[in-house]
Amino acid sequence: MRIGLSLLLRIVVLLPSFGCRVSQPVAGTAKVETIQSWEVVVKFFEDGNAIDKINKVIDAVSRIGLNISKMEQIFLSSDKLEIRISIRNCDGRIANKLELQLRSVMKIEYFFIRMI
Numbered sequence: 001m002r003i004g005l006s007l008l009l010r011i012v013v014l015l016p017s018f019g020c021r022v023s024q025p026v027a028g029t030a031k032v033e034t035i036q037s038w039e040v041v042v043k044f045f046e047d048g049n050a051i052d053k054i055n056k057v058i059d060a061v062s063r064i065g066l067n068i069s070k071m072e073q074i075f076l077s078s079d080k081l082e083i084r085i086s087i088r089n090c091d092g093r094i095a096n097k098l099e100l101q102l103r104s105v106m107k108i109e110y111f112f113i114r115m116i
Contacts, residue, residue: 036115037069038095040085042102043076043110050081053106057083060101066090080109086116 044053054073061068070086087095095113102108 036088036090038087038090039114039116040087040095040098041082041110041112042085042108043082044080045107045109050075053081054083056105057085057102060105061085061087061098064094064098064101066094066098082110 042057050073054071058068058071066087067089068085069088070084072084074082074084076082087098092113092115099111099113102111
């Protein structure tokens with residue numbers, strides 16, 4: 001009797017998991033959102049510790065909640081540092097907030113934002 005109930009229980013539990021399923025293709029179009037990328041160019045007045053400036057820029061960007069996809073530092077002929085940052089998933093309002101954040105922390109000679 002136990003063996004019969006055990007087999008019956010296995011059949012009842014396992015039978016629904018084996019079967020033919022016919023799935024219908026999903027009709028319609030998927031909405032694809034474009035991801036806006038922005039390039040931020042920051043040029044500093046004074047020369048000095050470049051690592052400290054880079055750390056402050058990264059801290060300001062992360063404080064706003066943005067992610068850096070690419071960062072490039074350029075040392076100009078006048079011994080000034082220029083940093084180019086590519087940011088994804090950002091809009092113009094947040095990029096302007098980044099400018100205000102950076103200007104409150106450091107002396108910036110040039111700040112330029114453009115959408116890529």
